[in-house]
Amino acid sequence: GAVVSQHPSWVICKSGTSVKIECRSLDFQATTMFWYRQFPKQSLMLMATSNEGSKATYEQGVEKDKFLINHASLTLSTLTVTSAHPEDSSFYICNHKGDLQRAEAFFGQGTRLTVV
Amino acid sequence: AQRVTQPEKLLSVFKGAPVELKCNYSYSGSPELFWYVQYSRQRLQLLLRHISRESIKGFTADLNKGETSFHLKKPFAQEEDSAMYYCALPRGSYIPTFGRGTSLIVHP
Numbered sequence: 001g002a003v004v005s006q007h008p009s010w011v012i013c014k015s016g017t018s019v020k021i022e023c024r025s026l027d028f029q030a031t032t033m034f035w036y037r038q039f040p041k042q043s044l045m046l047m048a049t050s051n052e053g054s055k056a057t058y059e060q061g062v063e064k065d066k067f068l069i070n071h072a073s074l075t076l077s078t079l080t081v082t083s084a085h086p087e088d089s090s091f092y093i094c095n096h097k098g099d100l101q102r103a104e105a106f107f108g109q110g111t112r113l114t115v116v
Numbered sequence: 117a118q119r120v121t122q123p124e125k126l127l128s129v130f131k132g133a134p135v136e137l138k139c140n141y142s143y144s145g146s147p148e149l150f151w152y153v154q155y156s157r158q159r160l161q162l163l164l165r166h167i168s169r170e171s172i173k174g175f176t177a178d179l180n181k182g183e184t185s186f187h188l189k190k191p192f193a194q195e196e197d198s199a200m201y202y203c204a205l206p207r208g209s210y211i212p213t214f215g216r217g218t219s220l221i222v223h224p
Contacts, residue, residue, distance in 0.1 A: 093160070107160045 003027055004096050006108025013084055013115055021079045021111045023094035029074035030096045038091040050077040084115040118143045120205045122215035129193050130223045137188040137218045139203030149186040151177055152202040193222045
């Protein structure tokens with residue numbers, strides 16, 4: 001099956017710095033990728049939909065200037081958390097658009113971000 | 117608006133006991149529902165989907181439109197079933213709407 005690779009798996013950064021998270025599709029072309037955030041003991045929440053070659057679509061309440069998404073190629077989508085704050089500490093996960101006929105969606109392994 | 121509700125944050129059972137993880141949904145139309153599982157330190161992965169009516173790792177889930185439920189069941193829990201389980205409802209042709217997840221702990 002398709003594989004999505006997310007990097008890094010975990011990162012610790014200082015407040016005010018920026019962190020980039022990469023999501024790569026290894027054996028398929030992903031025109032659409034999704035970015036989720038999961039706070040401790042809460043569900044995955046969709047942050048934005050990343051579209052290759054165009055602007056990302058953000059969910060309500062998600063600051064697009066803070067969470068920059070770039071999807072410049074069919075195999076790479078990046079999420080940059082800018083001017084990170086401790087409240088941005090969370091688990092971020094990407095996933096490839098699933099095919100309902102195959103009923104599958106492919107997830108990266110996730111990135112644990114801790115802002116100190 | 118569509119919604120997925122998993123009322124239990126934590127479900128703790130002993131090995132060999134039956135397990136039922138609850139999922140209720142709110143959706144106008146004919147839903148397609150899924151269960152995802154996330155084992156410790158592993159990525160989220162699809163467990164089963166209602167349209168296939170299959171049994172995966174001994175788990176089954178039946179869509180009950182009258183009760184708007186899609187509960188996940190297993191007659192005899194195993195220790196390796198310990199994981200986070202997410203019920204999910206597609207939006208369009210993909211799957212962004214998840215319940216908050218239920219942590220299943222199976223004790224030896």
